[in-house]
Amino acid sequence: MDPDAVDSLLDAEGGPDTGDDSLAEGARVPHGSTDDPQILDFSANINPKVPEGATRVYQTVLPTARRYPADDYSSYRITAGDYVGCDPQRVVPTPGGLAAIRLAIQTTVRSGESVVVPTPSFGEYAREVRLQGAEPVFHAHDDLFSVDPADHAMVILCNPNNPTGDSYDPAALRAFAERCRDAETVVLADEAFLGFTNEPSLAGEDGVVVARSLTKLFGLPGLRAGFAVATGRLRDRLAAARRTWSLSVPAEAVGTYCMNQTVFVRQTRERVASERARMADRLADRFDVRPSDAPFLLLDAGSSDAVDEAIERARRQDIAVRDARTFRGLDSHFRVAVRLPEENDRLLTALGV
Missing domain, CATH: 3.90.1150.10 (Aspartate Aminotransferase, domain 1)
Structure with a gap:
């Protein structure tokens, strides 16, 4: 999606007209997991553990799913802000971390632009970039800070990185985010596994979109709860393009509960x-x-x-x-x-x- 289109609130839900080739290049990528309960x-x-009480919360709110949720998700955003240490107004609810990643790329990257993608890392990054008609430029995840951000529309990083498991030095990471901000290049920080560490989040840093998933740390991947965090125009674009009722009533309630545990x-x-x-x-x-x-x-x-x-x-x-x-x-x-x-x-x- 052209970010200018988002700014004018035109076709905020759509994607770029990039043709069948871009969609073909965005083929599904392999993932782990099995749905066989015997495995x-x-x-x-x-x-493998879920917070005690999460099932009770789900059962309690399920009857209210017969009506649409309040689309401001105020309790969820307030709790998420406390969870990552940022202003709740900067939180944009999404149905999982991958939805936050797509939203960030969709509202930032134009067709024909390039995006730095870490390697080896989560395969969905390159897929999402290609779906916007842009070009992923692969760079070693552990040498990412040597990239000149001025040459690209966005730099994506995964912290800790999947599948290698290593996290970035917080001071070096913030210094790189500052370089990107000076170059007017957006940083997309996928923090899906950061909750398993004691490392600080980049949430609330100017020029950065943070994508968070609640489903891994709290053992509920099928719940589809997450959020993005950004400031300024980045946040406004995310909020404009976010799908209405992006969280189900159970996902909002259970996600809010879990972040308080x-x-x-x-x-x-x-x-x-x-x-x-x-x-x-x-x-x-x-x-x-x-x-x-x-x-x-x-x-x-x-x-x-x-x-x-x-x-x-x-x-x-x-x-x-x-x-x-x-x-x-x-x-x-x-x-x-x-x-x-x-x-x-x-x-x-x-x-x-």
Whole structure:
């Protein structure tokens, strides 16, 4: 979508007329997860625990879903502002983090422009850029700050990065965001996994759009709750283009409830950090384990055949792991989530470590 069209509130929901080629290039990308309840799923990075009381909240508000929600989502925005440390007026509710990513790209990037996309990283970034008729320019995620932002409409980053798990130094990240702001280049910061860390959010920084997902940290990927944060014209564009009633009544209520569960968040962070270190130590006996700040570990098996072997060993024990060879630049890797201790033990046994 042309940002100028958003400013004039014309066709705010639509996308650019880029033709069939752009849509064809935006083909679906592979993801982890399985819908088989008999499979122990280490392929998706979802918290296996849900805040106590979330089910009760859902059941309580479900009858009110017979009417449309209030579209200002005031309680949700106030809670989200507290959750990431920003003015609630800067929060734009979205049905999940990916919806926030699309909204940011859709309202910022014009057809024919270029966008810096980290690699290896979340495959949806390049897809969303192409759907706007723009060109993704791939750059190593761990060398992203060497990019000259003046040459591009947007720079996308994932913090912590998926699938590698490493997070950016906060001071260096803010310095880079300032360089981008000086160059009038928008930064899109995907913070889907930042809630698993103690690192500060970029929410509220001028020139930055933050995309947040609630569904991973709180173990509710099917709820589809998230939000974007921006300031000034960026925020106005997001708010203008946001779909009316973008959150369901249950998603708003459960999302608001979950963001207030500070003890749950603290306990989750502690458990993930402890189990991640234990798993990494065991897995290092057989694989090259990438240091991680996220609820997952990227493993280098040494060869593509070794990845096939690891996937098959896990499958024989009804366990799914993520084949990371679908990520750009990775040819001998797979990724495993950090789950509960007894579940992690099952994985370690299945992989022979």
